[in-house]
Amino acid sequence: MSLNEHDLHQILARFAGKRLAVVGDIMIDRYYWGHVNRISPEAPVPVVEVDAEQVRFGGAANVANNIRYLGGTPLLIGLIGDDYAGKSFAEMLRDHGMDAAGLVVDAGRPTTIKTRVIAGGQHVVRVDNESKAECPEHLQQQIVDAVKYRIQQIDAILIEDYNKGVLTKGVIDELLAVAQKYDKIVTVDPKFNHFLDFRGVTLFKPNRREVEEVLGGRLKTDSEVVVAGKKLLELLGAKSVLLTRGEQGMSLCESSGEVTHIHTVADNVQDVSGAGDTVISTLTLALASGVDVRMASRLANCAAGVVVAQVGIVPVSPEQLVHAALQCAEKETAGN
Numbered sequence: 001m002s003l004n005e006h007d008l009h010q011i012l013a014r015f016a017g018k019r020l021a022v023v024g025d026i027m028i029d030r031y032y033w034g035h036v037n038r039i040s041p042e043a044p045v046p047v048v049e050v051d052a053e054q055v056r057f058g059g060a061a062n063v064a065n066n067i068r069y070l071g072g073t074p075l076l077i078g079l080i081g082d083d084y085a086g087k088s089f090a091e092m093l094r095d096h097g098m099d100a101a102g103l104v105v106d107a108g109r110p111t112t113i114k115t116r117v118i119a120g121g122q123h124v125v126r127v128d129n130e131s132k133a134e135c136p137e138h139l140q141q142q143i144v145d146a147v148k149y150r151i152q153q154i155d156a157i158l159i160e161d162y163n164k165g166v167l168t169k170g171v172i173d174e175l176l177a178v179a180q181k182y183d184k185i186v187t188v189d190p191k192f193n194h195f196l197d198f199r200g201v202t203l204f205k206p207n208r209r210e211v212e213e214v215l216g217g218r219l220k221t222d223s224e225v226v227v228a229g230k231k232l233l234e235l236l237g238a239k240s241v242l243l244t245r246g247e248q249g250m251s252l253c254e255s256s257g258e259v260t261h262i263h264t265v266a267d268n269v270q271d272v273s274g275a276g277d278t279v280i281s282t283l284t285l286a287l288a289s290g291v292d293v294r295m296a297s298r299l300a301n302c303a304a305g306v307v308v309a310q311v312g313i314v315p316v317s318p319e320q321l322v323h324a325a326l327q328c329a330e331k332e333t334a335g336n
Helices: 005-015 060-069 084-095 137-148 169-181 208-215 222-236 275-288 293-307 318-335
Strands: 019-024 026-039 046-059 073-081 103-106 113-119 122-129 156-160 185-189 240-244 250-254 259-262
Touching: 005 275, 005 318, 019 060, 019 137, 019 275, 026 060, 026 073, 026 084, 046 060, 046 113, 060 073, 060 156, 060 275, 073 084, 073 137, 084 103, 103 137, 137 169, 156 169, 156 275, 169 185, 185 275, 208 222, 208 240, 222 240, 222 250, 222 259, 240 275, 240 293, 250 293, 259 293, 275 293, 293 318
Parallel strands: 019 073, 019 156, 026 113, 073 103, 156 185
Antiparallel strands: 026 046, 113 122, 240 250, 250 259
């Protein structure tokens, strides 16, 4: 990565004030941290004695929080339930300086909560309280309007799909139409249900498992990944596809025919939760700030390396990103 510390700080300075609409599935991540000393007499399961409890942003909310940490201004748009958790989430959003105007209340579903129990640094169990029903038709327009009414002030639209029902085919089509009309950057972190519905976007970021399931076959080698990436470019008419490959890093395929393989920089992987959110948020913010797609992808890869070295879903600070990017540059220089 041919950047020095001054260049990196200049890029991060351009992040400040960039307004990104984050549209997708909102979640609350609840953590119980504790330790295990015995097995339950009621069933052969460990008894976790809780030392601490924490509530964090999850799903699209985690993406928005990552954007905020890096200096951008997120507008989070998605569904919450008409329940205590939804009201608490809206309050938490405002407490962190983020706009809650994009929250749409669906009385027919609970606010999504994912509860993780961690003992001795290891996940013991996860409990999901959620509905995967499609967003009701009368609320779909509210989701779209939250973007339409602010489109002149938005620098990019980030679509975060977890297959929890917010992103219906109708919502996707209308979002892409308004983005095309106003020539806005659109990035997508897809899931299976609407995988091939995101046509004409700026960047499409699937992971290897998703691509294998949609296109069929295993992606083990660089050449197989490139074939899959180019196939997705053809099917979607996207400008770029960034295929994340876990421990093998990422592969960027561009409509120009250029292919860039980016090796992982994670030396000490503790927890991969939230890494994809970090990648898409860093990447989109960089693109909105005028950074070219290859450099934006490398910065996102460095940010992911910071996250996976920690247990739990955590955002990346500008200082951490600069430090990680400089370390990446040193490794690349040493390898040449």
